[in-house]
Amino acid sequence: MDDDRSRPTRRAFLKAAGVALLSLAAGYPLVRALFREPQPIEPAATDGWALPSAPPWPPAGGRxxxxxxxxxxxxxxxxxxxxxxxxxxxxxxxxxxxxxxxxxxxxxxxxxxxxxxxxxxxxxxxxxxxxxxxxxxxxxxxxxxxxxxxxxxxxxxxxxxxxxxxxxxxxxxxxxxxxxxxxPPAGEAEGRPEESGGRPWEAEAEAILMLHTLGPDPENNPVGALTEGSGPVGGMGGMMGGPGRMGGMVRMGGMGGGVPPNLLYLVNGLPAASFPPLRVPEGGRLRLRLINASATEPFWLEAPGAHFLVDHVDGNALPEPVPFGDLFLAPAERIDAWLVAGRSGTFAIRSKIPGQEALRISVEVAKADGESITPSDRGGGSHLPGTAESWSYWALAGGAGTALPAVDRVVPMVLSGGMMTPVWTINGEAYPRVTPTRIGAGERVRLELFNHSMVDHPMHLHGHTFWVTSIQGVPLRRPIPKDTVNVRPMERMTIDFVANNPGRWLFHCHQLVHMEQGMATLIDYRKQA
CATH class of the missing domain: 2.60.40.420 (Cupredoxins -  blue copper proteins)
Known part of the structure; x- marks a missing residue:
């Protein structure tokens, strides 16, 4: 077993090296311009949507x-x-x-x-x-x-x-x-989609699917993607496309590589090949709660022969369900989706990412008489509705809005590092040697994210729900409620939250090698006097 006592020393060395390198880079005007101080701003025009201001905790009325x-x-x-x-x-x-x-x-x-x-x-x-x-x-x-x-x-x-x-x-x-x-408490809705006639859907079945990965030598190299002194070798996949879209997908990895070889793909702790088939009655709907628990890897899922209706992201209800032909989950993201099978048969929920072919989950849709279906009975063709799209935050938001909601403060967050040294930073600082961002209790705060690197960063804010309000400078028509958001290479994104849970909170990349190598910071505010 590794001696964990050696780990802080190594991390401290990596972070110190990164701070030194960034100190040299700080002389460049571009870098100085990127790292701006948080700025109070004047209220802006809204697009008919405002940040919710409810307190973070409901009354303690439960048991x-x-x-x-x-x-x-x-x-x-x-x-x-x-x-x-x-x-x-x-x-x-x-x-x-x-x-x-x-x-x-x-x-x-x-x-x-x-x-x-x-x-x-x-x-x-x-x-x-x-x-x-x-x-x-x-x-x-x-x-x-x-x-x-x-x-x-x-x-x-x-x-x-x-x-x-x-x-x-x-x-x-x-x-x-x-x-x-x-x-939700008894009698309250969770925010489920409705049929055209208005009747709330009832799930014939629910499946919680926790997806995660292990290296081929789990005990000595659990993520299978970190080599001593070299940084991550197979981190996030780069997603290329227009503003806010995830069109074609190119695996870039932490140092320009592809999917780490020989990864083990687990579903609820079992190898995907050993995971029992999901069963759905004919014409039924299976409610999926998908959780990406991988330390480093994204998943891009499809289910030929079915489609997905997404009604929650990161556990938060959407205003209306959105149909998709595939789903993308960065590390720590969650999606609640109704898997709607078009007809009886057997098909698989599978990954579209090259190198992740081992990630397949069988789904069996029963015949009307209750008998199971064999693969040879499967009907051909796709049964996606014409409006089903490939996954994107853009589609989740219903396209472009006309203006950003009003906020009280804007905080720039520049995500960078990792190219010449295994150190990742926010605003040029590697955790834990960071300067906390101080804001005011009750403020509506906008984090202005800029991914100044060539890999994805799934960013997570502790203690709060935030709303994705713009991508590449384009306001979103329906801001997306999340706690973890994937920021693509060279992408700009704004996320807004209300400072209604006073304390010192971590904001970090959930590609855990990036976090371990410094991509984290603190946001700090206290109760109003």
Whole structure:
């Protein structure tokens, strides 16, 4: 087993080297121009949409629930795959599902029975800052043999997840992650699509699918994409297209390479080839909760013989469902979609990314008499509606708007690094040696993102929901509610949020090699006096 005590020294060296390199670069006028201070601004014209200002937590009207999560180390044997020392939570690999009702008070005892420090982050949940799980910001890591108690209200409703936030490139791939579903209170809708006649759809079945990857030697190289001293070799895929669109796709990788070879593709902890088929009644609809739990890899999914109706992204309801022929999930993104099968048969949800052919999930649509269908019975042809598009934020938003919503402050965030050194930065600083961005409580804040690199960066803001309001300078007609957004190479994007959860919050890339190598910063504000 690796000696984890050596890791902080190596990270500190990499970050120090990057800071030195960027200090030299700071003399260039372009770099100086990119790194601007946060600026208060005058309210702007709106396009009929304004940022919601509701508090982050609903009234604590639910029940109190106590949950115990015991973390251990044990050997995991994958069917048809390797055996390796991994993490288990309550004996499960990966961690078990947590399901709660919005408004419940959750008291979660995390018992560390491993030889490594750890924390848990409740991704997409609006916890108080002390419960957010960021080491040395929210809390001290939980030492081996100790217990930490997390306490917060389950909110907002939707598809969330939880994962380790210490030594993430090892602990997350090796099992420290699980789904966290927050249901609406009884009698309240979750925001489901409606048929043309107005009757709410009812799911015949629901499937939570956590997709993640492991290197071929999981114990020694969990992500399968990091070589000592060279930086990531197979990070995010570059997505080329027009403003806000993801048209053709070119895998670029962290250093210009393709998909890392021999990756293991897992669905809920099982190799995709061993995952049991999903079953749908004929003419039925299967509700999918898709979670990309990979440390480094995106997934671009299609299902020939069916189409997707997307009604939630990152657990947040859309104003109306949007039909797609395929779905793209960057690391940490979630999509709720209704898989609508056109006829009886067997087909696969599969990846469109070259090199990810092993990622296939079988789907069986039953005959009317309840008998199963064999592949030879499958009907040919695609049954996509004419309006189904290829995945893009642009299509999610319904195209272009006419103006950005009003905000109180604009904060530039330049994402760069990684070309000549394995260091990634935000505004020229590599975490943890960063200057926190200070804003005012109650402000409507716009983060102005510019990806000044040649790889994708899925950016995640802790403790808040934000809205994607523009891409490449074009306002979106319906801003997209998210907590993680994929910013493509050389792309500009604005995301807006309300500073209604006072504290110190992490904003970072969820390509975890990029985060480990510095792409993170802090946003800080306090309660109004």
């Amino acid at each position: 109190e629930r106590r949950i115990r999560l015991v973390v251990t180390r044990d050997v995991v044997r994958l069917p048809g795959g390797p055996s390796f020392l991994a993490f288990r939570v309550n004996g499960r690999f990966p961690a078990p599902e947590i399901r709660a009702t919005e408004g419940d008070r959750l008291i979660i005892d995390v018992v560390n029975r491993t030889d490594a420090p750890l924390t848990f982050h409740w991704h997409g949940v609006h916890t108080p800052p002390a419960m957010d799980g960021v080491p040395f910001v929210s809390q001290e890591p939980i030492p081996p043999g100790e217990t930490f108690v997390y306490s917060f209200i389950a909110a907002p409703r939707g598809t969330r997840w939880y994962h380790a936030h210490v030594d993430e490139v090892r602990q997350i791939p090796l099992g420290l992650f699980g789904p966290f579903i927050i249901d």
